[in-house]
Amino acid sequence: MRSVTWNLKHDSGSAIWPRLQAALGADIVLLQESRRPPGSPSQGAWANVPHHDRGSAVLVSKGAIRSIPIAGYEGWVVGGEWLDEGQNHGRPLFAFSVHAPTSNEARPRRSYVEEVVSILAAIKAQLSLEADLIIGGDFNFISLGHRKAGEQLETTAAEQEALTHFGDLGLVSCWEAAHPGRSLAQTLRWSGDKAPGKSTPYHCDGIFVPASWQPGIICEVLTSACFEVSDHYPVAAWISR
Numbered sequence: 001m002r003s004v005t006w007n008l009k010h011d012s013g014s015a016i017w018p019r020l021q022a023a024l025g026a027d028i029v030l031l032q033e034s035r036r037p038p039g040s041p042s043q044g045a046w047a048n049v050p051h052h053d054r055g056s057a058v059l060v061s062k063g064a065i066r067s068i069p070i071a072g073y074e075g076w077v078v079g080g081e082w083l084d085e086g087q088n089h090g091r092p093l094f095a096f097s098v099h100a101p102t103s104n105e106a107r108p109r110r111s112y113v114e115e116v117v118s119i120l121a122a123i124k125a126q127l128s129l130e131a132d133l134i135i136g137g138d139f140n141f142i143s144l145g146h147r148k149a150g151e152q153l154e155t156t157a158a159e160q161e162a163l164t165h166f167g168d169l170g171l172v173s174c175w176e177a178a179h180p181g182r183s184l185a186q187t188l189r190w191s192g193d194k195a196p197g198k199s200t201p202y203h204c205d206g207i208f209v210p211a212s213w214q215p216g217i218i219c220e221v222l223t224s225a226c227f228e229v230s231d232h233y234p235v236a237a238w239i240s241r
Helices: 017-024 112-124 158-168 173-176 211-216 225-229
Strands: 001-007 030-034 044-048 055-061 063-069 076-085 093-099 132-138 170-174 205-210 219-222 236-241
Touching: 001 017, 001 132, 001 170, 017 030, 030 093, 030 132, 044 063, 044 076, 055 063, 055 076, 055 093, 076 112, 093 112, 112 132, 112 158, 158 170, 170 173, 170 211, 173 205, 173 219, 173 236, 205 211, 205 219, 211 219, 211 236
Parallel strands: 001 030, 093 132
Antiparallel strands: 001 236, 030 055, 044 055, 063 076, 076 093, 132 205, 170 205, 219 236
8 A cells, every 4th residue: 555645835736746646656645735636526535624725635546535524623634434345455444634723713723732632532433443544644743753862852742642642543653663763754844944954853744554554664755856845745655465
């Protein structure tokens, strides 16, 4: 299975992500800050954030998505059950694209980390007992993973607690599973500061999959210059099962 997640920065990457999907042969694409993607609506799910023309999307190369709304997070969280009998060896498979929501006057929000914990609980409530789950997106953490000694940033106590909730869902981070012992790679690119030595290494984008898939995970942050249309780099995962 091949998957990729990317925040398009106000849909600025709309011309690039279809080429990326084709180049990777991606089975599932998770988008944030995207306008309605072209193609068959049955092969994906998209919803806009209220009062905006952009939102999140889940797109699949075959089968269909049975959309499951997550109340209170319309457009920020999009996904559902992936209906493709051959994709997951007969087990139900759910996929969600998450963009941790930003607060505004009309809709006050808690911290990004607290909102993600609530999102995980809401998704968990929608799952059947014998189901697998893929969650990817822009979680707006500073450290979407465990920092190592000597890194410029530290994983906060709140982030550590939130990461346990991913574990409670039986999930692992594809990037950490593929790169044990390595420092977290930068996924949020500061367009005004292109010097690697000066950039703040925020690791806020990622893909989480069932821990049972861990032995076959390869994952990379894609840093080619063509992706600089966005302030986020795509994260891609290849999973052999």
